[in-house]
Every structure is written in C-alpha cells, then in structure tokens.
Amino acid sequence: MISGAAPKSASVVPAIRMDGIDKSFGAIRANRGASVEVMPGEIHALVGENGAGKSTLMRILGGLMKPDSGHVEVNGRDVTGWSTNEAIAAGIGIVHQHFMLVPTLSVAENLVLGAEPKTRGIVLDYKHAADDVRKLSNETGLVIAPERLISDLSVGEAQRVEILKVLFRGARILVLDEPTAVLSPPEVRELWTVLRRLRDKGDTIVLITHRLDEVVEISNTITVMRAGQTVARVKTSATTPAEIARLMVGREVSLSAGKRVQPSGRPTGPPDKGLEARSLIVMGSRGIRVIDGVSFTVRPGEIFGIAGVEGNGQTELIEALAGLRPVFAGEILIDGADITRRSVAQRHDAGLSHIPEDRQRRGLILEYTVANNLILGVQKHFSSRGIIDSTRVMENAMQEISSFDIRPPNPVLTARSLSGGNQQKVVVAREMGREFSVLLASQPTRGVDVGAIEFIHQQLLDARAQGKAILLVSAELNEVLALSDRVAVMYRGKFAVVMPAAEASEEVLGEYMIGTKKGNTA
Amino acid sequence: MNPISFVTQMIRIAIPYLFAASGGVVAERAGIVSLTLEGFMLSGAFAAVLGTNYSGSPWVGVLSGVLGGLIFALIHAVATIRYRADQVVVGVAINLLAIGVTRFFLKLFFASSSNSPRVAGFGGNINMAGFDNPLLWLGIIVAPVMAFVIYKTPFGLRVRAVGEHPDAAESVGVSVKRVRYAAVALSGMLAALGGVYLALDQHQFTDQMTAGRGFIAISAVIFGRWDPIRAALACLLFAAAETLQIQLQGSHAIPSQFIEMIPYALVIIALAGVVGRAIPPAALGRVED
Numbered sequence A: 001m002i003s004g005a006a007p008k009s010a011s012v013v014p015a016i017r018m019d020g021i022d023k024s025f026g027a028i029r030a031n032r033g034a035s036v037e038v039m040p041g042e043i044h045a046l047v048g049e050n051g052a053g054k055s056t057l058m059r060i061l062g063g064l065m066k067p068d069s070g071h072v073e074v075n076g077r078d079v080t081g082w083s084t085n086e087a088i089a090a091g092i093g094i095v096h097q098h099f100m101l102v103p104t105l106s107v108a109e110n111l112v113l114g115a116e117p118k119t120r121g122i123v124l125d126y127k128h129a130a131d132d133v134r135k136l137s138n139e140t141g142l143v144i145a146p147e148r149l150i151s152d153l154s155v156g157e158a159q160r161v162e163i164l165k166v167l168f169r170g171a172r173i174l175v176l177d178e179p180t181a182v183l184s185p186p187e188v189r190e191l192w193t194v195l196r197r198l199r200d201k202g203d204t205i206v207l208i209t210h211r212l213d214e215v216v217e218i219s220n221t222i223t224v225m226r227a228g229q230t231v232a233r234v235k236t237s238a239t240t241p242a243e244i245a246r247l248m249v250g251r252e253v254s255l256s257a258g259k260r261v262q263p264s265g266r267p268t269g270p271p272d273k274g275l276e277a278r279s280l281i282v283m284g285s286r287g288i289r290v291i292d293g294v295s296f297t298v299r300p301g302e303i304f305g306i307a308g309v310e311g312n313g314q315t316e317l318i319e320a321l322a323g324l325r326p327v328f329a330g331e332i333l334i335d336g337a338d339i340t341r342r343s344v345a346q347r348h349d350a351g352l353s354h355i356p357e358d359r360q361r362r363g364l365i366l367e368y369t370v371a372n373n374l375i376l377g378v379q380k381h382f383s384s385r386g387i388i389d390s391t392r393v394m395e396n397a398m399q400e401i402s403s404f405d406i407r408p409p410n411p412v413l414t415a416r417s418l419s420g421g422n423q424q425k426v427v428v429a430r431e432m433g434r435e436f437s438v439l440l441a442s443q444p445t446r447g448v449d450v451g452a453i454e455f456i457h458q459q460l461l462d463a464r465a466q467g468k469a470i471l472l473v474s475a476e477l478n479e480v481l482a483l484s485d486r487v488a489v490m491y492r493g494k495f496a497v498v499m500p501a502a503e504a505s506e507e508v509l510g511e512y513m514i515g516t517k518k519g520n521t522a
Numbered sequence B: 001m002n003p004i005s006f007v008t009q010m011i012r013i014a015i016p017y018l019f020a021a022s023g024g025v026v027a028e029r030a031g032i033v034s035l036t037l038e039g040f041m042l043s044g045a046f047a048a049v050l051g052t053n054y055s056g057s058p059w060v061g062v063l064s065g066v067l068g069g070l071i072f073a074l075i076h077a078v079a080t081i082r083y084r085a086d087q088v089v090v091g092v093a094i095n096l097l098a099i100g101v102t103r104f105f106l107k108l109f110f111a112s113s114s115n116s117p118r119v120a121g122f123g124g125n126i127n128m129a130g131f132d133n134p135l136l137w138l139g140i141i142v143a144p145v146m147a148f149v150i151y152k153t154p155f156g157l158r159v160r161a162v163g164e165h166p167d168a169a170e171s172v173g174v175s176v177k178r179v180r181y182a183a184v185a186l187s188g189m190l191a192a193l194g195g196v197y198l199a200l201d202q203h204q205f206t207d208q209m210t211a212g213r214g215f216i217a218i219s220a221v222i223f224g225r226w227d228p229i230r231a232a233l234a235c236l237l238f239a240a241a242e243t244l245q246i247q248l249q250g251s252h253a254i255p256s257q258f259i260e261m262i263p264y265a266l267v268i269i270a271l272a273g274v275v276g277r278a279i280p281p282a283a284l285g286r287v288e289d
Helices: A054-061 A084-089 A105-112 A126-140 A155-168 A183-199 A212-218 A241-247 A314-322 A344-349 A358-364 A392-403 A420-432 A450-465 A477-483 A506-513 B003-029 B036-053 B058-082 B087-110 B133-153 B155-165 B164-171 B174-204 B212-221 B228-245 B256-271
Strands: A016-025 A028-038 A045-046 A069-074 A092-095 A173-177 A204-209 A222-224 A230-235 A276-282 A289-298 A302-307 A327-332 A352-355 A438-442 A469-473 A486-491 A494-500
Touching: A016 A054, A016 A358, A028 A045, A028 A054, A028 A069, A028 A222, A028 B036, A045 A183, A054 A069, A054 A092, A054 A173, A054 A352, A084 A092, A084 A327, A092 A155, A092 A212, A105 A155, A105 A392, A105 B155, A126 A155, A126 A183, A155 A183, A173 A183, A183 A204, A183 A212, A183 A289, A183 B212, A204 A212, A204 A438, A212 A241, A222 A241, A230 A450, A241 A450, A276 A314, A289 A302, A289 A352, A289 A469, A302 A327, A302 A450, A302 A477, A314 A344, A314 A352, A314 A438, A327 A438, A344 A352, A344 B164, A352 A358, A352 A420, A392 A420, A420 A450, A438 A450, A450 A477, A469 A477, A477 A506, A486 B155, A494 A506, B003 B036, B003 B174, B003 B212, B003 B228, B036 B087, B036 B133, B036 B174, B036 B212, B058 B174, B087 B212, B087 B256, B133 B155, B133 B174, B133 B228, B155 B174, B164 B174, B174 B212, B212 B228, B212 B256
Parallel strands: A028 A230, A045 A204, A045 A222, A092 A173, A173 A204, A302 A469, A302 A486, A352 A438, A438 A469
Antiparallel strands: A016 A028, A016 A069, A222 A230, A276 A289, A276 A327, A486 A494
C-alpha cells in the first residue's frame, strides 16, 4: 500500500499516471520522486499538509511548469513537459485555488477567453458565447447567468464559473485545488453534488485538499503526500481519517481541534472587563456600511468566535477594532475604557493584541529577521534613549523561539525564509508573548500545517484559561466551533445569530452563513 | 465668439489628442503604462515630415510617421515586456530619447536645430477650415473604432483580460506577452498619427513640437476612465478649454494664464476622484514574472 510508484492496474489505462516526478525551486525540492495514478471515472483525493508538493505536482500535470525529471502520462500517452495549451487540448482542466477569472468581464466573456467565437471574421459573437454557456449550464446543473459580471458574483458562484470554464474547454480530467477553502457548508454540499454528477458521466476528478472529512466523504481513492513525496495510495473505503492524518504528518495527531478546557456557559469574568463593541458602524472602501450596527462583548476568560463566509465584514470589523480602519459610529471599549478614537499604539497600551488575518501583509516585515519581527510594535521596550539594545532583542528572540517552537530556531533568518506555519508562530509569539488583556485572533491558523494548528489552538486555550478575552474570526467553521464559548455568524455586515457554541453545529451555522436563516442576535 | 469657428477650431486642436488617447487606452487596458505617448507622437511627427519631404507625398509621410511611432513602441515593448523594466522609468526614457533622436536627425537631414523645411500636407482649401484633411476625419472616427475593437472583438477581450488578470488569461492559453506587444505597437502607431497630423497640418517639424500633448492625452485616458469614448470626450473638453483660451486672447476679462490652466486643473480634479473614482486596470504597470 505504501510505495513510491503507484500499482499498475491490469486492464484499465489510468487517466493520469505521474511517475518519479522531481521538481526543485532553488534550494526547495517541491517534488521528490512523486508518483500518482488516477483511474478514469474516479474522484481521487490528493492530500497533504501545506507545502507537501500537491499543487506543484498538479501544475506540472497542467503544463504550467515542467518537471526536472520523471514521466507524465495522460490516458496512456507520454506527455511529459507539455504546454498549457496541449494540456487543455488533451482535456485537462485545472480549477485553481485563487480564481483565474477576470473580475471586470462577464461570465460568458471569461468562458470564451482564448477561444472566442467570431462572426464576420473579427467580431466577437456574444450571442453564440451566451448560448453556449446556457447550454453547458443546463447540462451540468451549474446555473449562472452568462451576462453577469464576475465582480458581482459570490465566491460560490465564481467557483461555479471556474468549473464551467474548464468544462467549456472540453475538460474530462478536472483538478480542483482546495475548492472548499472559501465555501460555506451548503455551497460545499452543492459542489459535491456537481462533482458526483460529473464522475457518474465518466469524468475524472482530482481533488487537492487538506481537509480530511471532505476526503472521506467524496473520494474513491486517496494519494497522500508528505515533504514532496507520495507516501501512500489507499482506497477511501479501506481507511480512516486518523490513518490519513498520520500518513500526512508522519506521526499521531489529535484531530479534534483542541479540547475544551472548561465547558461553555461557565461563568466568565466581570462584565465591565474585556472587549465591548456598541452599535459599531464601519464604512467600506466604496462608501457602504460594511459593518452595520454590530454590538457584542467578549468577557475575560472567554473565546467569542465569529464565523461567516469571507467578505461579510469580518476583515473590516477586526481592522476597526485594531485601529486600522476608522469607526463611523458606535463605540469600542477595552476593560471599560473607550478606545474608539485611540491610535493603534494607544490600543496596544490599553491591552489589545492583534493576530492579523494576513501575516505577510500586516503581521510581518518579510525582509526583517525573526528577532526584529518579534519586537515590532514593542520596540520601545527594547531600546534605551532611542537606540535598540540588540542583546535584549536576541535574548527575547531565543526565548520566544523556544517557547513557541519556531523552526528553524535561528533568530537572524529573515521571516520570508520561514514556512507559513512558522511565520504564523512568529506573529503569535509576538502578540501573545507580551502583556495583553484582549486578543483579536483573525484566521490564526490559515495556511498553517496540522502540527502548528494544534499548537496555536493550545496557545489560544491557555490564554483563555489565564482570563484573556479572545475574539476569534475564522473561515474554518470547525475551528470556531471547537474553540469558542459563544459563536456569532456574520452576514452582510451584521450578526445573523449569536449562540452558545454548545448549541451550534456546522449545519446550523451554515444556514445563517448563506443568509437563508436569520435569528436571535442578543 | 462665433460658435462654428469655435467648434471647428476645437476639433482641429482635439485631433492629436484623440489619436494619442486612443493609443493610450489600448496600451493601458493591456496593462502597460502609457507615459510614452508624447515620445510616440514626436517620433511620428518627425518621421512623417521626413517621409513627405523625400517623397513629396503626404501619404508616404503618414506611413513613415506610423513606422516611426511603431519603432519607438517596440523599443518600449521590448524593454518593459521582454526585459520587465519598470514601465514608468522606461516611459520617461522613451520620451527623452524621442526628443534627442528627432533633434539629432533634424540636424542631420535638414541641417537645422529648430525646424524642417516646409513640406506638403493635406487639403489647404481656406473655406474648408481644415476639414478637407483625411487625417482629421480619421481622428474623428478613431475613438469609436477603438471602442469597437476593445469591446467587440476577440483581440479587445484579450487586451482587457491581460490588463486586469494576466494569470487568468495565461491559464486559458492566451499569451500575455503577445497581446501586450500588439497593444503597445497599436498604441505607438495611433499616437504617432497624432504627431503626423500635427506636423502635416503645420507643414513642418519643429523641435519638441508636441509640447506636452502626449501628457494631456494620458490625462484624458485617466479622466475618461480607460474607456475610448469617455477618453475622447475628455480630449474634446481639453480642446475646448484650449480653444477658449485662444479665442479669449486679447480680451482682458480673465487673465489667459488662468484659462490655460483649465485642462491641467481638470486633470487634477479628475485624479483626485471628484468626478467618480478612477479605477485603473488591475495589472497596470505591474511587472509580470
């Protein structure tokens, strides 16, 4: 079962056979002798932690890059090192994690781009394009109006267009790269329906993911990757999530995202402490209310989780609380003190810590060393008379590196040279390593490997046990559910519901996330 | 003030802007910054005079002028697309290069540091007020034609895709580089026609004769929010302000300096986002890997 080369099936020619693929980017070996075999008409899950080499392998398949060595066969034909156009012509369709759609163009324009129907030699035939889109919509059940602009679509709809786009080009082998990362639970169920329908009509589907529940639910066969190698190929029916997790990480992992230290609903700290928002209104860049009258409190010793499909105001809420975006109306209080008009630095001094959602944009200066990143915002505590005391900076770095298990443990490396998980640990170490009473944790485990997720979750739970007030925003519903005492769902700038986490489930929250249900927001 | 003479003069002033702005729209929609319009115009103007002078035919001048703009456009394209140089820096260099090169050849071919000898042009019937010039009519229709190209043809769709989301275009097999080369080349030829019109209308080339018109055209592109028709309307607006300034000369009601400022003031107002927010093509000026 565990082997470098996938077993050869006797009768059926595999839809995809990749054998001994090597691919390096400078010093990083993304693929090391990776081998995958996908049978026609199956849903094949390619799983592994971030950086395991899944996307690289599929980019090679799609002709977006060439392997350093190894062979690629599609339907029995050697196609090693082919181009994007050859791959498209052979029926390979890649649905990228970051949508490859032009936001200012319509659905139909995006679909025909590169293969435009023409009339009178030079004129783009829009009617023909729209008719083709409608026809394909009807055949696949992926319904979308051809004339709508991509920028007006929801994420789920945009993904529908992505899938339509590759089918439009005649794809019979679909590769979906982390397709559910941005979807709400009902949208995920809809996607499964579509994928099953495509499989049943004979298409081959490769699903890149790191979510084990999905793998088990939808796939027929699983290939596990770790550190650039394919370490296992198993039938889904013959395995368990725990086994897949072990293969992915190479050791036993706890799958439940952290244990509750105390049951929710327990008495929390005094009501006048912690974080409070009163009727908060925040304007977006286009002058509309992205936060429209949100009120809540996060008490000491409590984790208040905010779920929701991205783009419903979570980012702006956190920015407003952190002082990065002006508040139009309403009040923000920390431990009873009004900080609505305070600067970021003043909020820091009032006890606010912030793990930003985008560590590369807001959390770190990638060209700075780990040691310097660890003192960003608190540098004045490491300096005397305006001069930074590098000895203390290094001492601090060594201490944080060891207590937060940042690897490699070298304080003079640039942040850029660390993996995503370790970059995130630097941010977490800085924000949680200092004195604070309120923590804003926005997507704290995004793009982080399983081991680091476990670690960060434990840090949050420890902080909660120490009586910190924690506001958690996450696109990972199971993360919100596992860590929070109370959860809210954000929908179009408002809380659609606020409830104890114990009463919530993915199904219940999912309904609120897409706005089909509205509830009690007290 | 005679309204008919006002409009005819405004149109004549607008023609170089209309050509250059159309060129600017197509290049910028493809993601290439069009600071180069001034240089394309100037090289077009000189090459047109050169061609007309040696052939005696303004039509040959039009062809050589377009070729002159094309050569500069290709230099710009190779530097920014192939060698991924910064588009603004190269753009400035192209403009300076055009001044230097035209000045050098002016000396070489015409033994003058200020102007060429008089060459043939189009039209000339005093009663037609410049409207017997085929280039003028071409200038009037260039914006609608470019609107058609950008919104109704596969090439235009690719231009828009490449300027907004080059990775998406590449992922469906559209060659971003090829589309950008084509767009910059087209932009060079269109802007050059603006210079050709200017030179043949004056029957000579004079040193730095474009006098910042390329920059006014860029402003019109931005003012028109990268749409050919709106950019053309912006060109007409700027031309109207200029006409007003010319026709008000001698009247002391408003100091002419203030009227001369109108086009530039409009640009600043536009860029400050007073007249709707200008959202440029997302990949404009971005260096692609």
